[in-house]
Amino acid sequence: MNGQLYIQPSLIxxxxxxxxxxxxxxxxxxxxxxxxxxxxxxxxxxxxxxxxFADLEQNNIEGKIITSTYLSFTDVKSLRKLTTFNNIETKIYIADSFRGFHTKGYIFEYEDYFKVIIGSSNITQSALKTNVEWNVRYITKNKTEGFALEIIEEFNKLWDLTNEINEDFLFQYESFLTEVEKFVLLEKQTFEKSIEIKANNMQKKALSNLSKLRENNQNKALVIAATGTGKTYLSAFDVQSFKAKRVLFLVHREVILSEAMESFKKVNEDRTVSKYAAGNKDLNGDFVFAMVQTLYSNENYKTIPRDYFDYIIADEAHRSYSQSYKSLIEYFTPKFLLGMTATPERTDGGNIFELFNNNIALEMRLRDSLREDLVLPFHYFGISDVTADLENVDLTKIDEVAKKLSIKDRVDFVIEKMEYYGYSGKKRKCLAFCVNNAHADFMANEFNAFGY
Structure with missing residues (x-):
């Protein structure tokens, strides 16, 4: 930093x-x-x-990290991963009921100066990228400045008070966290029962627009919103606003059916619900949650009066152009029909907008949903594919592409990278996009062979 102007502290x-x-x-x-x-x-x-960290290890850049057991927040998976880096020493401060540990300090050493960042950010994805955080960056004039010496001295004092991380400690800490989580889960379940479900920003906008559409004598509408923004709760709120007597909620997967029933119960506690699915064709509830396949099969829907439901919800409405879904929508004559989807565009040329009279009550795609803090942000890891050579392959010939991709070396490479990056939480959930069914079958079989 010789000859460089002194840089004032700045806020990050x-x-x-x-x-x-x-x-x-x-x-x-x-x-x-x-x-x-x-x-x-x-x-x-x-x-x-x-x-x-991997690049730093390769370049022989060393570091020291102190973290803590305070509030049982730091997880074992992180500690175990940090111990795999040969260039990083990691130690743990064991907090107790009398003395916690709440530092957030980052020190970077350069040839003739230090950069020090102190503030509110821990090492969590939210703290690093999305939370409201204040961190002050200070660059010292040289390496002998009082503040630089003071903070390095304080770090070294803390380092001497911390403990080594070994398998014995990790086993004890993991066992402790398992017991803590049992009590946390019990408290969470008790707390959630008392929470009043309220509309979020997306739902409020959609509810207002749906009301305006009905004021203009429109009886159909489509809501386009990213997955996870609360479309099911939105429909429950609108059913409540509409004062619907009989409601039909159409789904194509039973897991969605069960989740939708639970959401409706929380919003409309005084109403009854029933399920219309294989082996349980119950129409007695105020709100009937039906599998499209079951209702369409053997023309079961034709045994129900066309005006039986005054409000119908078509979940995953991008599927409503299929023969089964479309037949149900065209048969029933509700007072209002609501379609919900995250992906309205179809590759077969089908126009679902027409099924809902081109009435778009709301359109909130992923970028808008992230801006509104309705869905969690995500992070991409770009990995170069070193196993499959597609340079001279016609990418429009899908079967040929699938053969090139369906090789064991590539599976090994994908799994190696997947294990390296790991996953946050207790369970890995993976969605893999393949070029065709044959490629998907190959990848699924290979992953199963690895024990996944």
Missing amino acids: TNSKSNTFYEELKNSLNSCDRFFFSVAFINYSGLQLLLDI
Whole structure:
């Protein structure tokens, strides 16, 4: 930093133009050594730094990390992963009932100065990218400045108070966390029972627009909103607003049917619900949740009066152009028909907008949903495919592409990367996109052979 102007302290927040994650990444990629003292680390945050730590290891850049057991937040998976890096020493501060541990300090050493960041961000995905956080960045004039010496001295004092992370500690800590989680789950279940379900921003906008459409004598509408934004609850709120007497909720998967029933019960506690599915064709509920296949099979729907339901909800409405779904929609004559989907566009040329009289009550795609904080942000890991050569393959010939991709070396490579990056939480949930059925069958069989 010789000859460089002194840089005033600056504030780092998770703004649209920059995030604490970007600051951390840039600082790690340029420093000679680093020291972190951070109260909480979970795998969602550590996962974002894995590639950076791997590059630092390859370049022999060393670091020290202190974290803690305070509030039982730091997870075992993160601690175990950190111990795999040969260039990083990680130690744990054992907090007790009298003294907690709440530091969030990041120190980066350069040739002739230190960069110090102190603030509110722990190493979690939310803290690094989306939470409201305040972190102050300070760059010292040199390596002998009082503040620099003071903070390094304090870090070293903490380092001496911490414990080594070994398998014995990890086993004890994991057993402790398992017991803690049992009580947390019980408290959460008790708490959730008392929560009043209220409409979010997306639902409020849609409810207002649906009301306006009906004021203009429209009896059909389509809501387009990203998965996870609350379309089912929206329909429950609108049924309540409409004061519907009999409601039909159409789904194509039983798991969605069960979840929808539970959501409706929470919003309309005084109404009865029933299921119309294979082996249980019950029409007695105020709200009937029906499998499309069951209702369509053997023309079961024709045994029900056409005006039996005054409100019908077509879930995953992009499927409503199929013969079964379309037959049900065209047969019944409700006072209002609501379609809900995250993906209205069809590749077969079918126009579902026409089925709902081109009335779009709301359109909120993924980018809008992220901006409204309705869905969790995500992070991409871009991985170069070194196993399949498609350079001279006509990509329109899907069967040929599938053969090129369906090789064991590629499966091994995918699994190796999947294991390296790991997953946040207790269970890995994976959705794999394949080029055709044969490719999907191959990948599924190979993954099963690995024990997944």
